[in-house]
Amino acid sequence: MSRDIVTSDSSLAPSPDIIGGHTLSMFVNNQPGVLMRICQVFARRAYNLDSVVVSRGRDPQFSRLTLGISGDPAGLEQIINQCNKLIDVIHCFEHDENESVTRELALVKVLIDPGDRAEVLQILEHFGAKTVDLGTTSIIAMIYGNSGKVDAAVHLLSKFDIVETVRTGKVVMARGEAAT
Amino acid sequence: MSTPKLDGAQALIQTLNELGVEYIFGYSGGAALPIFDALETVSGNIKFVLTRHEQGACHMADGYARATGKPAVVLVTSGPGAGNTITGIMTAQMDSVPMIIITGQQVTWMLGKDAFQEADIFGITMPVVKHNFLVRETNSLPRIAKEAYHIATTGRPGPVLIDVPKDISQSDFTGDLNPDLDLPGYNPDSAFEIAQDGISRAAEIISTAKKPVILAGHGVMISRADEELMELATTLKCPVTTTLLGKGVFPETHELSLGMLGMHGTAYANKAMVECDLILNVGSRFDDRIIGQPEKFGANAKIIHIDIDPSEMNKMVHPDVEIIGDAKTVLQALNREIAPLETSSWLATLDGYKNKFPLAYRKQGGLRMQQVLDELYQLTGGKAIVTTDVGQHQMWAAQFYKTDASYNWLSSGGAGTMGFGFPAAIGAQLARPDDTVVAVVGDGGYQMTLCELATAALHKLPVKILVLNNHYLGMVRQWQQMFFDNRESGVNLEGNPDFVKLAEAYGIKGFNIKRPADVGKVLQKALDYNDGPCVINAECIKTENVFPMIPAGAALEDMLVAPPKHKMAKPTGST
Numbered sequence A: 001m002s003r004d005i006v007t008s009d010s011s012l013a014p015s016p017d018i019i020g021g022h023t024l025s026m027f028v029n030n031q032p033g034v035l036m037r038i039c040q041v042f043a044r045r046a047y048n049l050d051s052v053v054v055s056r057g058r059d060p061q062f063s064r065l066t067l068g069i070s071g072d073p074a075g076l077e078q079i080i081n082q083c084n085k086l087i088d089v090i091h092c093f094e095h096d097e098n099e100s101v102t103r104e105l106a107l108v109k110v111l112i113d114p115g116d117r118a119e120v121l122q123i124l125e126h127f128g129a130k131t132v133d134l135g136t137t138s139i140i141a142m143i144y145g146n147s148g149k150v151d152a153a154v155h156l157l158s159k160f161d162i163v164e165t166v167r168t169g170k171v172v173m174a175r176g177e178a179a180t
Numbered sequence B: 001m002s003t004p005k006l007d008g009a010q011a012l013i014q015t016l017n018e019l020g021v022e023y024i025f026g027y028s029g030g031a032a033l034p035i036f037d038a039l040e041t042v043s044g045n046i047k048f049v050l051t052r053h054e055q056g057a058c059h060m061a062d063g064y065a066r067a068t069g070k071p072a073v074v075l076v077t078s079g080p081g082a083g084n085t086i087t088g089i090m091t092a093q094m095d096s097v098p099m100i101i102i103t104g105q106q107v108t109w110m111l112g113k114d115a116f117q118e119a120d121i122f123g124i125t126m127p128v129v130k131h132n133f134l135v136r137e138t139n140s141l142p143r144i145a146k147e148a149y150h151i152a153t154t155g156r157p158g159p160v161l162i163d164v165p166k167d168i169s170q171s172d173f174t175g176d177l178n179p180d181l182d183l184p185g186y187n188p189d190s191a192f193e194i195a196q197d198g199i200s201r202a203a204e205i206i207s208t209a210k211k212p213v214i215l216a217g218h219g220v221m222i223s224r225a226d227e228e229l230m231e232l233a234t235t236l237k238c239p240v241t242t243t244l245l246g247k248g249v250f251p252e253t254h255e256l257s258l259g260m261l262g263m264h265g266t267a268y269a270n271k272a273m274v275e276c277d278l279i280l281n282v283g284s285r286f287d288d289r290i291i292g293q294p295e296k297f298g299a300n301a302k303i304i305h306i307d308i309d310p311s312e313m314n315k316m317v318h319p320d321v322e323i324i325g326d327a328k329t330v331l332q333a334l335n336r337e338i339a340p341l342e343t344s345s346w347l348a349t350l351d352g353y354k355n356k357f358p359l360a361y362r363k364q365g366g367l368r369m370q371q372v373l374d375e376l377y378q379l380t381g382g383k384a385i386v387t388t389d390v391g392q393h394q395m396w397a398a399q400f401y402k403t404d405a406s407y408n409w410l411s412s413g414g415a416g417t418m419g420f421g422f423p424a425a426i427g428a429q430l431a432r433p434d435d436t437v438v439a440v441v442g443d444g445g446y447q448m449t450l451c452e453l454a455t456a457a458l459h460k461l462p463v464k465i466l467v468l469n470n471h472y473l474g475m476v477r478q479w480q481q482m483f484f485d486n487r488e489s490g491v492n493l494e495g496n497p498d499f500v501k502l503a504e505a506y507g508i509k510g511f512n513i514k515r516p517a518d519v520g521k522v523l524q525k526a527l528d529y530n531d532g533p534c535v536i537n538a539e540c541i542k543t544e545n546v547f548p549m550i551p552a553g554a555a556l557e558d559m560l561v562a563p564p565k566h567k568m569a570k571p572t573g574s575t
């Protein structure tokens, strides 16, 4: 079996007229249907959601949403305004990479021959990753960092037999005292 | 003394009463039974109108709102009842019309199980409402009704739907009838705080304009900024063109008026848009019907865009100055900063266009819709509330029925919904019983909602239903003639009923107009008849086309003022 199979989670190079890597953060009402409203705004304008992370806010009345999106750059400002217009959206911001931190976490399951184990562990150590499951023939690594770092680690590991990867999608937070 | 126990439905109707709702238009059914019962058991001033179709109920509520600025309520049952409202809701949403739609729903524990007459109306309507609710707690009904009303009527108005499962409406209400709103994501008051920076920059650009045009839209009407607009235009001596929905915000008989612009607008309005050096847009969303080809629109002009909705900014065109806010508040601020402009040569140029390209029609060779509408305008002194359906008759009505005041012109613009005109007239007549209401409809669209003849007859509403009958889906036929080698496909309305006899079957008075010479006489009779509705069937020539015309997707400078002599390429824009 060839080892250079592209895993379904590897990031594809964005085509030139498409923006990738844009990160929107939203603070929204924590109610059924809210995600549906938001997704409709993006779907109608043919934006793809590369990643979606939703979690309950500190105040459980609200949820925090981080979206990684790609689509026509010309429409981005308008689509942010359309999101802000939704009654259930408290606010929606785009976050610039320089003014925010983004992180994501990935679990990567690799099948390993005993002879490869040391090298795999060495790669994981280099990326500050953790081994969260270790069997005789398989290993689950937990990698976290910005998306580029996770991509790089997955890339190095793909020399071995990656069976599956699960990524959380990125979460974003504004740097300094600014609100996310 | 304890207040008598209410159920959820009663609490809901009581809240609507307190909100001042005057009319509920609707159609009953199982899942809405508790709410219909509450209409009988809760005392108040709400009047219920049973329609003959749920779509009609929506258009009536819509007509009521467009004639007053106030919302009415639509009440229907679940499943098919709710489904029949979609076109009506979408029509209101596209034109920013406030409306509250209450749908009955299956009981809570059956939702998602394809129970009888269960439809996920909350999910189905999401893209066509300003907001919607699926009620899960009886005690939240008053709060949700108040929130729905607030959302529907503030900011940029729109329809709000409340889906009420039957167990929720039927259970005992033990909550607060006067709860606070809980809408942390909605702050329409911010529209009244205007950034001074935009006002100053706009004033500066205006001060250097030599050939300005004000483009006024529905937003002016909604914010009741007609006086401020008049002050702006007359101070600047600046011509004003309005959108289809803006008809009336500036009197079309005023010397500074250019009438309606756009696809079938006046030649002089469109020429003004091409030649101007400043477009001052107040409350219009630069719809594709008026800008033609976005890249060429306003190419030689500075553009100022005033809109309450930030998401309209930079959507179709990129303005030089964006001002987000309520039109009235913005214009008040702007009017403080402007001084008269020297526009006499610009106005003279436009007067030249008015003389060269007037709206005109021939009286020979058969009866034309234009003539009927022109004479209607003369006979009513331009004072009637005119509702229209969608098609050629609508465009001619917009051209020939000059509108001088807001809330008198009711037409489905954004959605272009056939079947709108007649039920909207019913809503308008109920809202303003002392006004003359004329529904100008085509033979096609009229047949989509004419079941409401029963509703109009029952309430003895003196609505004049003017059927401009060309035995065709005329507007589509026009496109087929111009762009598809005159191959008619699916446009011939052979099989039309005798509209006068049909009216008579409902006990409604009917008139026929067959010859150009009869128009005035018959119209006058119809206008004098006020014992109930009447239908005026005007047999018009079949092959007349509407001009001026800017083919969809073409630039404004490519406007046709008369039938083209050469074969036309298929339009690049949609319909």
Ligand SMILES: Cc1ncc(C[n+]2csc(CCOP(=O)(O)OP(=O)(O)O)c2C)c(N)n1
Residues within 6 Å of the ligand: B389, B390, B391, B392, B393, B394, B416, B417, B418, B419, B441, B442, B443, B444, B445, B446, B468, B470, B472, B473, B474, B475, B476
């Ligand atoms: C519900 C709906 N279906 C189809 C259309 C497409 N359409 C636009 S105008 C038109 C013709 C309308 O015919 P009629 O009502 O007779 O008016 P006319 O153009 O002949 O004046 C049609 C079919 C529409 N706007 N609405």
Ligand SMILES: [Mg+2]
Residues within 6 Å of the ligand: B391, B442, B443, B444, B468, B469, B470, B471, B472, B473, B474
């Ligand atoms: Mg017709």
